[in-house]
Amino acid sequence: MGNASILLIDNRKSLIQNIRKSFSEIDVKYTLFSAANEKEAWSMLDGSEKIIPIPKIILIDINSTNNKGLQFLNAIRNHTDLKSILVFVITDSKTDKNKVAALNLNIAGYIPMSFESQTLNSFMTVLNDYWNIIEFSSQK
């Protein structure tokens, strides 16, 4: 797996910090990059801040108040080099509209997340166990 990475996109600094802590506590083998918004994320995928190799996984928060996240996913799916990235949406939004739109963009999972820190490790463990049973190509 070497230098395989995950890009986390969320505007809550504290959550990013907690997820980073959780990654280290449960020993996630991926390097974690984070972006505060979609614009910043895009520059890390296809701009001046480009992460090499391209992250294998994106974890993105899509909340009920804006649809920038969905536009971002749409742009990824239409980009030759980025379209195959595995995307997990974490959300506080129970609206079916976002879920349907996200699933139509073939995300790997639409995941409601609770933000109590004591559950974060168990939440991340389920995700990490899943990441550990799946294979990626050795390219890129």
Added chain:
Amino acid sequence: MNQKLVNILLVEDDEVDVMNVKRAFSKNNIMNPLFVAGNGVEALEMLENQIIPLPKIIILDINMPKMNGIEFLKIMRENEKLKNISVFVMTTSNEDSDKINAYNLNVAGYILKPLSFEKFLTSVATLKNFWQLCEL
């Protein structure tokens, strides 16, 4: 939870593997209705003609007669009614080209069939936990 009841379609030509999936589901208390198609052609027929209720999850083998998993995926992703189904590849193929093709067609995961049944049980348990985390 609703997702416990979502339908799952297994597309797999090997009868032993079908039996292993059924056994692993039962041992992990996965109660979802499980439908089985022997290859891509059969799966498409079942889905397009609504012979089975629309599944939210497809577990897909790659190497199959008549129509392989990648060919099936391509057709599925072009079909408005079927394109949003979550697909989990479960295969013995460790070929990079299969992994690349599968992820280009946006599968939710590419899982190598473990050699032992015990390990397979663990993989299925992991899948179950992941499915329970997700809104399907």
